[in-house]
Amino acid sequence: MGGIEFLKGHGTQNDFVVLPDAPGALELTPERVAALCDRQRGLGADGVLRVVRSSALGEDVEVGAEWFMDYRNADGSVAEMCGNGVRVFARYLVEAGLETRGEFSVGTRAGDRPVQVHPDLSVTVEMGPARITGTSVAIVAGRELSGVAVDVGNPHLVSTMDDDVADLDLRDQPRFDHDVFPDGVNLEFVNLVEPGALRMRVHERGVGETRACGTGTVAAVAASLHLAGTDHGSSTVDVPGGRVSVTVDRAGSTLTGPAEFVARGELDAGWWGRLR
Numbered sequence: 001m002g003g004i005e006f007l008k009g010h011g012t013q014n015d016f017v018v019l020p021d022a023p024g025a026l027e028l029t030p031e032r033v034a035a036l037c038d039r040q041r042g043l044g045a046d047g048v049l050r051v052v053r054s055s056a057l058g059e060d061v062e063v064g065a066e067w068f069m070d071y072r073n074a075d076g077s078v079a080e081m082c083g084n085g086v087r088v089f090a091r092y093l094v095e096a097g098l099e100t101r102g103e104f105s106v107g108t109r110a111g112d113r114p115v116q117v118h119p120d121l122s123v124t125v126e127m128g129p130a131r132i133t134g135t136s137v138a139i140v141a142g143r144e145l146s147g148v149a150v151d152v153g154n155p156h157l158v159s160t161m162d163d164d165v166a167d168l169d170l171r172d173q174p175r176f177d178h179d180v181f182p183d184g185v186n187l188e189f190v191n192l193v194e195p196g197a198l199r200m201r202v203h204e205r206g207v208g209e210t211r212a213c214g215t216g217t218v219a220a221v222a223a224s225l226h227l228a229g230t231d232h233g234s235s236t237v238d239v240p241g242g243r244v245s246v247t248v249d250r251a252g253s254t255l256t257g258p259a260e261f262v263a264r265g266e267l268d269a270g271w272w273g274r275l276r
């Protein structure tokens, strides 16, 4: 019996299982996503990117793009957007011959995201506006860190700190204000290395600590500009998994970084079938 095609890829080591599913035929339950992403009993990943035709999605989302990135976190939850994932997704479309242009849009639950796949296979994504929505507090290992709340299509709280972010213990879920973030939040911890250069760690909603978060890097740059009294600028952001470049202005933002594939194969049909 034929299995289900998959690819494994990552963007700055934020890693994904890609499931090509043009007709929207896969039944992608939270249990199946969690099993796929489990690093012992599955393939292991921070999330799943289902590649589905927008017309076959069967969800009430407004998209004009032909292809939709159906993103799921490792715990099986659905999220609006994934900045590292959309780069991997765009590169998949080009390599699979599903997009013949170097510039096109990808549909997401946060709206269409225009992308450019460069000859060196890095990808630039127009990430939409990064909206500053207020302030709040994260508590990490008993320590209160104030932060700037930023909406990049998904929710973020960015705490800028003087101490080296490398020293934070992010093994446990940091606490946050559920009244401010009723749907949960991605938590970024940032050092300003020098103007135009940030260092960041992240604890993602629905995943835990990851080695990179694309929407998080955009939120980090927007928050650091906000704290400096401006709403536009650009910065590199170093994360444990590599480096990305971000620009932010009032109208929108861009994210540029790598997209890599490491494997492709077939899921075992029996294993998949036994999951509900």
Ligand SMILES: N[C@@H](CCC[C@H](N)C(=O)O)C(=O)O
Binding pocket: 014, 047, 073, 078, 079, 080, 081, 082, 083, 084, 085, 154, 155, 186, 204, 205, 206, 207, 210, 212, 213, 214, 215, 216
């Ligand atoms: N890793 C992603 C963000 C994925 C979604 C996030 N965990 C959420 O629940 O909002 C990125 O690269 O942006």
